[in-house]
Amino acid sequence: MSPLRVAMLALVLAACGRPFDVKTAPGFLELKEASAHFAYRATTPEGVVVGVRVVDVEGEGSHDLGFWTRAMTLELRDAGGYALVETRDVKSRDGVPGKQLRFGHDESGKPYVYWVTFFAADDHLIVAEAGGSKAHFEAAQSSVEWMLASLAVR
Amino acid sequence: MASMTASAGATPAAAAPATDDGDARLAQDVAPAPPPPPKRQIDRGPAQKAEPDAHPVDKSLPVDANGQPQNATAAATETPPPGTLLVYTAHVTMAVYQVDSAIDAVESIARGVGGYLAARNDTEVRVRVPRARFDEALHKVEASGDVIHRDIAAEDVTDAYVDTEARLKNARAVRDRLQALLEKASVKEAIDIQRELERVTGEIEVLEGKLASLENRVAYSTIDVAFQARGSVALHESPVKLPFPWLGELGLPRLLDLQGAQ
Numbered sequence: 060m061s062p063l064r065v066a067m068l069a070l071v072l073a074a075c076g077r078p079f080d081v082k083t084a085p086g087f088l089e090l091k092e093a094s095a096h097f098a099y100r101a102t103t104p105e106g107v108v109v110g111v112r113v114v115d116v117e118g119e120g121s122h123d124l125g126f127w128t129r130a131m132t133l134e135l136r137d138a139g140g141y142a143l144v145e146t147r148d149v150k151s152r153d154g155v156p157g158k159q160l161r162f163g164h165d166e167s168g169k170p171y172v173y174w175v176t177f178f179a180a181d182d183h184l185i186v187a188e189a190g191g192s193k194a195h196f197e198a199a200q201s202s203v204e205w206m207l208a209s210l211a212v213r
Numbered sequence: 214m215a216s217m218t219a220s221a222g223a224t225p226a227a228a229a230p231a232t233d234d235g236d237a238r239l240a241q242d243v244a245p246a247p248p249p250p251p252k253r254q255i256d257r258g259p260a261q262k263a264e265p266d267a268h269p270v271d272k273s274l275p276v277d278a279n280g281q282p283q284n285a286t287a288a289a290t291e292t293p294p295p296g297t298l299l300v301y302t303a304h305v306t307m308a309v310y311q312v313d314s315a316i317d318a319v320e321s322i323a324r325g326v327g328g329y330l331a332a333r334n335d336t337e338v339r340v341r342v343p344r345a346r347f348d349e350a351l352h353k354v355e356a357s358g359d360v361i362h363r364d365i366a367a368e369d370v371t372d373a374y375v376d377t378e379a380r381l382k383n384a385r386a387v388r389d390r391l392q393a394l395l396e397k398a399s400v401k402e403a404i405d406i407q408r409e410l411e412r413v414t415g416e417i418e419v420l421e422g423k424l425a426s427l428e429n430r431v432a433y434s435t436i437d438v439a440f441q442a443r444g445s446v447a448l449h450e451s452p453v454k455l456p457f458p459w460l461g462e463l464g465l466p467r468l469l470d471l472q473g474a475q
Contacts, residue, residue, distance in 0.1 A: 090471065096462060102471060110468050114459050134460045140442025141464070142308030142359035163310035165440075166465055168335075170311045173465050186459075188468045 079185050080152075081111055082209035084202035101206070107191030107199040109206050114184040122179035124158050131175055135162055141173065151178050151185075153211040163193070172196040174203070178212045185212045298427070300368040301347050301434035308359035312336060312440045318357045319438050326350045328433065337439045347434040354436060374427050381420040388413045 077098050083089045087101040087109065094100060100110040120126060128146070135141040141162040149159045157178035164171050173190040187210055189203045190196065196203070307315065316338045320330050326349060328342030342350040355363070391410045398406050454461075 096459075096467060100471075106469060106471075108468050108471065112459070114457075116457075130455055130457070130460055131463060135463060136308060136359070137361055138442065139464060140309040140361070140440075142310035144310075144359075163308075164465060165309045165312050168312070171465055173468070175463060186463075188463065190465045190468050 077111075078113060078180065078183065078212070079111060080209075080211040081109075081187070081206060084206050086199065086202055087206070103191070103195070103199055103202075105191065105195040105199070107189070107195050107203065109187065109189045109203060111185065111187045111210070114186055115182060116179075116184050117182050121182070121184075124156070124177075124179060127177060127179075127184065128158050128160065131160060131177075135160075135173075135175075140164065149176060149207075151210050151212045152208065153213055155180055155212050157185075157212075159207075166192075169193075174207075176207050176210070178210075180212045185210070296371065297369060298371045298374050298431045300370055300427075300430040301344065302366050302368070303347075303351050303434070303436045304362075304364040304366075305351075305354060305360055305436065305438045306362040307438060307440050308361055309336075309440050309442055310359065315358045315440065316438075319354050319436070322350055322353045322357065323436070325353075331435070336441055337437070339435060339437050341433040341435050344432055344434050347436075350434075351436060354438060358440075370427050370431065374424070374431075377420055377424050377427065381417065381424060384413055384417045384420060388417060 079098075081099055083101050087103055087107075089099070089101045094110075096112055097110040098113050100108060102108045132143060136143045141164040143160060144163050145161040147159040147161070149157045151157060155178045157176060159174060159176040162173045162175070164173055170193040171190060172193050174188065176187040176189075178185045187207055189207065191199065312335070316333055319338050319340060320333070323329060323340035323342050326342050326346040328340055328346075328350065331339040331341050333339070340350075351365075388410065391406055391413060395403055395406045395410065
């Protein structure tokens with residue numbers, strides 16, 4: 060999907076309502092400004108960010124979580140140098156099975172944490188990302204987990 | 214909000230409509246059962262909690278150039294014929310995460326097996342470990358981080374060693390003969406013999422150094438560990454780019470850029 064189409068999808072979703080629901084944990088501030096990439100994003104003052112993007116996918120196999128797990132892992136780990144620390148099976152608040160990939164990566168020589176959680180629903184993927192410097196992320200981890208657990212995708 | 218369809222787990226056979234023409238017709242019309250999905254190294258079930266390493270990582274490691282699992286050192290360290298002199302070298306590429314502590318860990322592992330640090334910088338470390346503990350050290354190094362790629366080579370230096378040893382033996386014999394001649398030589402002859410003796414002595418020192426180097430390379434295996442993204446340095450081959458640009462947008466820079474991405 061082209062960046063333009065992503066942007067258009069984000070605007071349409073903003074206008075029509077999101078195909079997901081997520082709660083903002085205390086200590087996070089939801090960023091209301093329109094984003095070309097994220098349908099939802101919230102941050103702590105220290106820069107621990109949770110973002111949710113909606114990706115339009117179609118065709119047979121588009122709900123194959125194993126495919127997207129492998130594709131994301133190739134992109135982030137094999138090509139990007141992110142360390143895959145853990146892989147988890149998860150469920151959305153409304154019971155849709157998904158995957159959570161927990162990565163670590165050094166940015167400017169400092170360790171950062173980056174999680175990708177995704178669910179397949181209808182003709183799109185709901186992709187929730189969470190990241191921040193390791194120290195700040197670990198301090199906010201329970202809130203991040205609470206927000207991700209609050210995610211409903213249908 | 215739209216509901217999720219149930220097609221994710223449905224096989225073509227299960228989804229095919231029923232017909233009234235009996236089993237034979239049904240057998241022709243119904244699509245064949247799909248093949249099992251390709252084996253994926255990442256998808257290993259729920260809550261694969263990593264081992265409590267200093268630098269814990271998911272252990273589902275497609276580590277060779279083709280993304281296939283690879284038996285650590287089996288292929289490279291099969292028992293060689295007696296008398297064979299092999300130099301083992303491992304090149305390991307690891308994910309870029311907690312690099313400083315990971316380099317410290319590699320160095321510590323080497324020292325723990327009787328090895329030593331040969332070189333290090335911000336993103337790479339080279340250690341040398343006793344040949345007898347090469348496998349052990351390599352396994353420990355790989356367990357200390359997320360291995361993206363591994364390459365193990367065994368160089369047979371038997372011929373080089375035997376050749377150098379023979380040349381050294383000959384050079385020493387020549388030196389001995391020259392020394393014997395020197396004792397009986399006239400002054401004029403002694404000058405020429407002395408000059409030749411210096412040349413041979415120099416050659417012996419070079420050959421002894423080469424032999425010692427070969428012995429050291431055989432006795433101590435090398436483990437090179439690089440912490441780098443495959444995307445920044447073309448290590449093997451160009452990665453396949455799927456037609457989903459959003460995959461390339463995943464990662465920390467986009468997520469954490471709270472101003473530029475608005």
